[in-house]
Structures are given as C-alpha cells and as structure tokens.
Amino acid sequence: EAMPRSAVELRCQCVGTRSRFIHPKFIQNVNLTPSGPHCKNVEVIATLRDGREVCLEPTAPWVKLIIKAILDK
Amino acid sequence: EAMPRSAVELRCQCVGTRSRFIHPKFIQNVNLTPSGPHCKNVEVIATLRDGREVCLEPTAPWVKLIIKAILDK
Secondary structure: OOOOOOOOOOOOOOOEEOOOOHHHHHEEEEEEEOOOOEEOOOEEEEEEOOEEEEEEEEHHHHHHHHHHHHOOO | OOOOOOOOOOOOOOOOEEEEOOOOOHEEEEEEEEEEOOOOOEEEEEOOOOEEEEEEEEOOOHHHHHHHHHHHH
C-alpha cells in the first residue's frame, strides 16, 4: 500500500508502490525523488486529478512510458 | 526567469525555463506536470538541495537524461 508524505521529509515517502496501470488522464503531476541518504529507493509519486497521491513502481514499463509521454507532449 | 508556484494552482507555474545544466547531485526531486486546460506547457520543476525551485526545459536533452537516470538508478 502506498502512503506518500511530504517531499521534504528526510526518509522514504512510500511504504510500497502500486503496480496497476493508471490512465494518464487521471494524473495531475508526477514527482520523482532520486535515492539518497534519506531513502534507498527511487520514489515516483503521482498526484491524481482527485488529489490522491499514489506511489508508482519506478521500474514498471508503463510508469517509464507515462513519464516519457509527459515530456514528449 | 523561472518562478514556480504551488503545484495545485490552476495556471502555468513557470514563467520561463532554465536551460543551463544542473548536476544531478544538486537535485532533490523533479516534478512533472503534463500540459492541460490550466497551462499549455509541460512543466518540469526541479527542487534543489538548497530548497530552491527551478523550472527546467522539458525538451532539453540533459533534462530527459537526468529523469531517465533517476528512474534507472
């Protein structure tokens, strides 16, 4: 289950990731946090149009594709 | 000049983008906002380790590379 927290906290923000596909039309923005001393995981947090925040799996092909699609549009 | 604002505002957050390279070690996280009714531009906002927010150019090759590097690490 995903429980993202504030981006400035000095620990991991996600306690898990969601691997189920989310259609890009429901995604308001995507936040990428590199791994570092605060957290060993790369964290990808999508904010949905309804305000919910969901932790996505950085290695999932559909997650990479959605990020590429946002940049290429 | 770049002046990012809150991610929930219903208009463009960047008034310009920075094209000069920023080393990934200075980047705390990167926020991607797809274009939409609120703003015709894709917006890529990097939060730096010192807390500053910088609007990056989504089409710049180094920006795409940094995002790919974050995801692949």
